[in-house]
Amino acid sequence: MAGQSACLDRQAQRQLTSVISRDPEIVLAAQHLRHSVFAAEFGAQFDSSEPQIDRDRFDDYCDHVVVFDGETVVATTRILSWDGAQKAGGFYSEGEFELSGLKTLGASLAEVGRTCVHPDYRNGATIAMLWNRVGEYLQERSVKHVMGCASISMNDGGGNAWRIYQRLARSTMAPEALQVSPTLPLPESAMAETDSNLSPVIPALIRAYVRLGARVCGQPCWDPDFNCADIPVVLEVAAMAPRYARHFMGRGR
Numbered sequence: 001m002a003g004q005s006a007c008l009d010r011q012a013q014r015q016l017t018s019v020i021s022r023d024p025e026i027v028l029a030a031q032h033l034r035h036s037v038f039a040a041e042f043g044a045q046f047d048s049s050e051p052q053i054d055r056d057r058f059d060d061y062c063d064h065v066v067v068f069d070g071e072t073v074v075a076t077t078r079i080l081s082w083d084g085a086q087k088a089g090g091f092y093s094e095g096e097f098e099l100s101g102l103k104t105l106g107a108s109l110a111e112v113g114r115t116c117v118h119p120d121y122r123n124g125a126t127i128a129m130l131w132n133r134v135g136e137y138l139q140e141r142s143v144k145h146v147m148g149c150a151s152i153s154m155n156d157g158g159g160n161a162w163r164i165y166q167r168l169a170r171s172t173m174a175p176e177a178l179q180v181s182p183t184l185p186l187p188e189s190a191m192a193e194t195d196s197n198l199s200p201v202i203p204a205l206i207r208a209y210v211r212l213g214a215r216v217c218g219q220p221c222w223d224p225d226f227n228c229a230d231i232p233v234v235l236e237v238a239a240m241a242p243r244y245a246r247h248f249m250g251r252g253r
Contacts, residue, residue, distance in 0.1 A: 021064055035053055110138070165220050172215045187222065213240045
């Protein structure tokens, strides 16, 4: 496909390519992957009228970043620009958080969401390619701040999500002016989790966010439809950790 970038994952002998697109066929393939991952790992509930598809009203206003192995979609995320959010009637995150502080950033703000990677491809090459494409988009559009939600399964009742939030909040909390509050906090039983012997199990994508320099904006929101907890994060592009900026965004080449 025109405009794709490619790299060889030599360990697995995979030919990975990536694209930013609104092409309906590519978006549909990404929606199939989203359904597969979110249903299997979170037990998410979807509209039964569109089997095997995760689609919502924001998709039509987003630019979709998609990584392929051959013809198969193996990773995806979507970017909703400030202009796109105005056309969509707001950001997706506004359904989960009170965003007045973040929205003062105006046109320099974009939202990344619905990020997922096939379980067999959660390695450095695939995630790096995904975020390299996101980085290209941010640079081309002069986006200065990126917000999004880091999703964690609630299959354990939410205890792990709360422990992850507590761990990250101690060292990566955003300035007060950019903090948000959830519309539906985690159940009290999850927030009562105090077992110091249990270490949080942090998903690979959240570790990648933190390495890039993302900061936590507030407590998690409970999303019953997706059976997950969403931790709000924001990343200031200019303050991105230099080591990972070079890796994911191609700076210094």
